[in-house]
Amino acid sequence: MAVEAEKWVHMVTAQTPTNIAVIKYWGKRDETLILPVNDSISVTLDPDHLCTITTVAVSPSFDRDRMWLNGKEISLSSGRFQSCLREIRSRASDVEDKENGIKIAKKDWEKLHLHIASYNNFPTAAGLASSAAGLACLVFSLAKLMNVKEDQSKLSAIARQGSGSACRSLYGGFVKWIMGKDEDGRDSLAVQLADEKHWDDLVIIVAVVSSRQKETSSTTGMRETVETSLLLKHRAKEIVPKRILKMEEAIKNRDFTSFAQLTCADSNQFHAVCLDTSPPIFYMNDTSHRIISIVEKWNRSEGTPQVAYTFDAGPNAVMIARDRKAATLLLQRLLFYFPPNSDTDLNNYILGDKSILQDAGLEGIKDVEGLPPPPEIKDGIPSQKNKGDVSYFICTRPGRGPVLLSNKNQALLNPENGLPK
Numbered sequence: 117m118a119v120e121a122e123k124w125v126h127m128v129t130a131q132t133p134t135n136i137a138v139i140k141y142w143g144k145r146d147e148t149l150i151l152p153v154n155d156s157i158s159v160t161l162d163p164d165h166l167c168t169i170t171t172v173a174v175s176p177s178f179d180r181d182r183m184w185l186n187g188k189e190i191s192l193s194s195g196r197f198q199s200c201l202r203e204i205r206s207r208a209s210d211v212e213d214k215e216n217g218i219k220i221a222k223k224d225w226e227k228l229h230l231h232i233a234s235y236n237n238f239p240t241a242a243g244l245a246s247s248a249a250g251l252a253c254l255v256f257s258l259a260k261l262m263n264v265k266e267d268q269s270k271l272s273a274i275a276r277q278g279s280g281s282a283c284r285s286l287y288g289g290f291v292k293w294i295m296g297k298d299e300d301g302r303d304s305l306a307v308q309l310a311d312e313k314h315w316d317d318l319v320i321i322v323a324v325v326s327s328r329q330k331e332t333s334s335t336t337g338m339r340e341t342v343e344t345s346l347l348l349k350h351r352a353k354e355i356v357p358k359r360i361l362k363m364e365e366a367i368k369n370r371d372f373t374s375f376a377q378l379t380c381a382d383s384n385q386f387h388a389v390c391l392d393t394s395p396p397i398f399y400m401n402d403t404s405h406r407i408i409s410i411v412e413k414w415n416r417s418e419g420t421p422q423v424a425y426t427f428d429a430g431p432n433a434v435m436i437a438r439d440r441k442a443a444t445l446l447l448q449r450l451l452f453y454f455p456p457n458s459d460t461d462l463n464n465y466i467l468g469d470k471s472i473l474q475d476a477g478l479e480g481i482k483d484v485e486g487l488p489p490p491p492e493i494k495d496g497i498p499s500q501k502n503k504g505d506v507s508y509f510i511c512t513r514p515g516r517g518p519v520l521l522s523n524k525n526q527a528l529l530n531p532e533n534g535l536p537k
């Protein structure tokens with residue numbers, strides 16, 4: 117260190133996206149290293165709409181490692197945080213910040229303590245994959261702070277030890293987590309299949325479904341599945357390897373029909389595997405099921421899929437529309453079936469890219485109330501509306517991978533004392 121007595125604070129801030137799996141990761145062959153029983157593939161979501169921002173700081177004045185999540189101090193004692201911190205620290209290099217006269221030698225990193233502040237730009241309680249973006253952001257920002265020279269794939273293998281799905285958030289676009297074979301997990305890492313510009317027709321709509329039920333965490337759920345489900349063994353051995361190849365092909369060729377069929381089938385099989393667990397795990401609820409039948413009915417009436425749906429370990433639906441036109445028609449259908457309460461501002465009901473509302477000709481609640489029933493509803497079958505079953509929708513698209521934020525105003529820690537702003 118330059119001068120021990122100096123109370124400098126050196127920090128970096130990064131932004132990392134979340135991701136949604138279209139071929140699911142479910143089940144570990146090694147719980148500590150977080151090694152999966154099958155490959156998985158995901159789409160990275162636009163960080164402008166869903167992301168984690170993390171500031172990491174180092175200073176000789178810090179007496180211990182500390183972390184704040186959405187402004188509240190949390191413990192760093194979990195094995196998963198500790199694995200990520202240990203792995204990153206062991207790869208740290210010399211750092212020199214000429215502008216501020218700070219020099220940190222490689223060997224000093226073992227003694228120096230860190231302050232970490234992390235913030236999600238979407239409600240954590242919404243049950244969206246906040247841990248994926250969070251752990252990926254932690255690893256990415258620490259690697260930048262400590263001048264870790266490893267490439268993004270190697271970093272993904274570290275993020276994987278924080279939360280499996282986090283390894284796929286180290287890249288934008290379309291990402292594959294290769295399960296690997298090595299016992300030490302070094303070959304279990306993420307690779308980018310295509311960047312976000314490769315298939316930029318796709319539009320993604322997330323339905324944040326109101327839920328009262330406390331869900332089984334992914335970690336606990338998949339442990340119980342591995343212990344009790346025979347269907348999981350069949351899925352991991354026979355089904356997923358073939359599906360991965362087909363999905364890679366569909367992404368490469370921008371073949372939406374195959375992409376949608378594979379995405380829906382894999383989501384449904386993941387939830388079937390949850391039901392095959394003892395005791396059974398229910399992540400989807402009645403609203404989730406209703407969304408599936410709305411999309412299935414519409415896709416069938418069109419003859420080719422317009423929208424794919426997928427659900428993680430919770431009731432929220434992630435719908436991927438083939439293009440903007442399909443997304444507009446989807447939003448009209450969703451708002452027809454799940455209108456907001458009359459006193460809700462449409463602006464608070466549709467988050468993210470609100471421009472789809474204009475395309476759909478929906479300027480206010482009156483327009484939503486005037487939406488006609490979708491034509492695929494057969495005459496005589498009453499179309500039940502479900503006000504209040506969806507908390508809100510987020511309109512987004514495939515997005516970029518992690519980036520450093522150089523604007524000092526975006527830092528979450530105070531540059532003077534390294535405490536949350």
Ligand code: DP6
Pocket residue numbers: 136137139140141142150156245247278279280281282334335427428429
């Ligand atoms: C259903 O990555 O949250 O979202 O590795 O135990 O932290 P841990 O689990 P996590 O599991 C995600 C499961 C999933 C499917 C997926 O993202 O592939």
